[in-house]
Amino acid sequence: MITGFLPAFSLALFVFGYTVNGNGLRVAAIIFASIGIFWGRADVAQPLPPGLLGLGASIAIVVLLSQRSAGSPRRLPP
Numbered sequence: 001m002i003t004g005f006l007p008a009f010s011l012a013l014f015v016f017g018y019t020v021n022g023n024g025l026r027v028a029a030i031i032f033a034s035i036g037i038f039w040g041r042a043d044v045a046q047p048l049p050p051g052l053l054g055l056g057a058s059i060a061i062v063v064l065l066s067q068r069s070a071g072s073p074r075r076l077p078p
Helices: 003-016 022-045 051-065
Strands: none
Touching: 003 022, 003 051, 022 051
8 A cells, every 4th residue: 555655755855956956856756657657557447546636647757747847947036
């Protein structure tokens, strides 16, 4: 039951280091979200959490972080 939440816990930890190591953590987040998709497929077949919510969130993370604009550096205006 806890395996469905492992990619989400890992992604939550990546948030704190994104501003320091942006591109490397972006790639790692895509990999962990892909693992979440793989595990989420099995959770949908059985009534286990996180179910469709975890699968949908993992798919959204992979799609959004794979876009070109996610890799561009962000700078705040002066």
